[in-house]
Amino acid sequence: MHAVAIVAAAGSGSRLGADRPKALVPLAGRPLVCWAVDGLLDGGVAEVVVTVPAAEREAFAAVLPAAVRIVDGGATRTASVRAGLAALSDPAHPAADVVLVHDAARPLTPPDVVARVLAAIAAGAPAVVPVLPVVDTTVLVDDDGAVVDAVPRAPLRRVQTPQGFARDVLERAYAALPEGAELTDDAAVVRASGVRVDTVAGDERSAKVTVPHDLTLAGLAVTVDGTVTR
Ligand code: CTP
Numbered sequence: 268m269h270a271v272a273i274v275a276a277a278g279s280g281s282r283l284g285a286d287r288p289k290a291l292v293p294l295a296g297r298p299l300v301c302w303a304v305d306g307l308l309d310g311g312v313a314e315v316v317v318t319v320p321a322a323e324r325e326a327f328a329a330v331l332p333a334a335v336r337i338v339d340g341g342a343t344r345t346a347s348v349r350a351g352l353a354a355l356s357d358p359a360h361p362a363a364d365v366v367l368v369h370d371a372a373r374p375l376t377p378p379d380v381v382a383r384v385l386a387a388i389a390a391g392a393p394a395v396v397p398v399l400p401v402v403d404t405t406v407l408v409d410d411d412g413a414v415v416d417a418v419p420r421a422p423l424r425r426v427q428t429p430q431g432f433a434r435d436v437l438e439r440a441y442a443a444l445p446e447g448a449e450l451t452d453d454a455a456v457v458r459a460s461g462v463r464v465d466t467v468a469g470d471e472r473s474a475k476v477t478v479p480h481d482l483t484l485a486g487l488a489v490t491v492d493g494t495v496t497r
């Protein structure tokens with residue numbers, strides 16, 4: 268098994284509102300993307316491809332390990348992952364048979380989660396996502412914001428990354444996705460192609476950094492909690 272990770276890092280981070288692309292924002296002194304890449308390598312991924320904003324290639328190259336490949340991303344996350352997938356066909360690199368797709372915006376994903384995703388694919392799953400239960404009461408509202416009904420929570424899950432795929436499954440799914448179609452994650456692209464997606468346990472530490480408060484929490488996880496060791 269040769270597993271390559273595509274890290275989607277080409278977003279601007281408009282909701283975070285920092286002075287640089289979100290993936291380059293420091294967490295305890297190191298850019299988010301560096302934390303994310305380390306977690307993937309520690310979890311058993313052999314090679315990492317990072318998709319970046321085209322104008323920021325040099326800034327990413329300056330902070331990432333030399334072995335990490337840097338690829339221009341696109342205007343949307345879907346386009347960025349497509350660009351990362353295309354780079355996997357470069358004959359200069361060993362052919363991957365497993366692909367993980369991860370958000371740079373999830374810097375503290377524990378290596379254990381990466382290992383669980385890889386193990387599920389190694390055991391034969393074509394696609395797998397890390398998930399967590401929904402802990403809040405969850406309701407449906409009408410157009411006026413009035414609660415219509417409570418949603419049974421037991422079968423609901425929150426989906427995280429890294430998401431793992433047999434490479435041929437992910438390539439076929441993206442090839443079948445109409446140009447311009449935007450789905451929120453890669454498992455949705457694969458499901459749209461009719462392939463079963465399995466789940467493994469996610470981790471609260473994989474939380475996505477979206478707004479400034481999320482960065483505060485991630486900083487606390489590193490400096491106070493002590494459960495993040497890398
Ligand atoms: N991403 C990407 N290419 C894009 C847009 C997003 O690679 N054109 C990546 C982001 O860099 C991020 C991940 O997809 O790691 C999840 O996206 P999100 O959290 O929405 O990040 P941004 O799009 O950068 O943030 P915002 O939506 O607040 O602008």
Ligand code: MG
Nearest residue numbers: 278279280344
């Ligand atoms: Mg976004």
